[in-house]
Amino acid sequence: MGEQQFTAVELCSGVGGQAIGLEQAGFEVTAAVDIDEDSCRTVSKNRPGWYVIHADLKRLNPLDHAPLDHADILSCGLPRSPYTIAGKQLATSDSRDTLQAVLDMASFVRPRVLLLESIPTFLRAPKFEAQRVKVREAVEDLGYEMVSTVLDATSFAVPQHRSHAFIVAMRSEDMARFEWPSPVPGPCPTLGETLSASMGSGGWTGAAEWAARACEPAPLVMGGATGRGGADLGASRAKTIWARWGIYGGSIADAVPGPDFRLDPEVAPRFGLPRLTVNQVALLQGFEPSWQITGRKTSAYRQISQTTPPPVAAALGGQIAVALGR
Structure with missing residues (x-):
């Protein structure tokens, strides 16, 4: 049986x-x-x-x-x-x-x-x-x-x-x-290990350098609650924490960095740090890449962040x- x-x-x-x-x-x-x-x-x-x-x-x-x-x-x-x-x-x-x-x-x-x-x-x-x-x-x-x-x-x-x-x-x-x-x-995978391949999938040559710096598990994914604004990684304190690990948290990206992106934390973070896509957030939440999230970006991020x-x-x-x- x-x-x-x-x-x-x-x-x-x-x-x-x-x-x-x-x-x-x-x-x-x-x-x-x-x-x-x-x-x-x-x-x-x-x-x-x-x-x-x-x-x-x-x-x-x-x-x-x-x-x-x-x-x-x-x-x-x-x-x-x-x-x-x-x-x-x-x-x-x-x-x-x-x-x-x-x-x-x-x-x-x-x-x-x-x-x-x-x-x-x-x-x-x-x-x-x-x-x-x-x-x-x-x-x-x-x-x-x-x-x-x-x-x-x-x-x-x-x-x-x-x-x-x-x-x-x-x-x-x-x-x-x-x-x-x-x-x-065993050790928990790091932010860099989890997203290295994804960050480099658009031709960004700095993905490996970024991943090496992101050597701890990611901060808490937050933000996106119903009635609490758009798709970003939370309040100012949360965004500051993400910036330490090389991520701009002011918005969610439509696509991964392209070949012309330059990692430069010294300039305004909005332009010198990569942003996360909804699919990358899903990876940080432990989802398989095959899981497809429907809806516009704000809705999709709200679903996966909560x-x-x-x-x-x-x-x-x-x-x-x-x-x-x-």
Whole structure:
């Protein structure tokens, strides 16, 4: 007999990072839900066999979609903007907050595992204690136990300093077999190693020199949140950090540097440093080059900058599958 394949429903699926990781861990993705039309097109383009639902989760009736009847794992990457420390309003008053809708869906689906992902402040900041209590109460109502942690992407060979908070909830007999994934052995790839070939693909002869200087994993990819401006690498402090590693973060490029580009950090960074393309950002997020992102540049960058790197989700998904008895 073949190995049992568990099923997964992904809420707030975005560009598909967490769902791809679960697929790599052996889960069959039976449904993916997102409010963003371009994100749904991206997922459908790359996985035409998946059941993709373009809908506002807070208004979605699961009875209208048969694949939502059951899932071994119900997974969601919560929108990040409501859970930033900088936000002045409570998460529950942010229209992008989907936490209650996710917990309502969990009560309907009653999966064997509930997996929530967010930024570390969701677990750590006193400001969001009410949201954590809401999760604990929902988990108790389902009869589950709950554990949480923060995983760093560099521990799983993703070439970027990026931390993700995870909550895993399941029945006690399954939780007894669950362990958080261990870091992969060996050094994490650097920014230069990851993008050297791409940077040189347009004929830029300085790509090797640039890559040698970019000798650490990339800074956190950020920016692009819905309603927060266009495609760039974040606020001024973030752009300054990127500049130290030879990247101009004021905008996203349409193409890699050409043969006439000259690396010159002493001149205005806008003209003396290369910019990242959307496809390069995808590589820094741990995506395979074959993953195609749809939509205009700002939309494409928003999709890829907000996602969970697939290798992180794959490592965690593998441990969850073991807990379920695979």
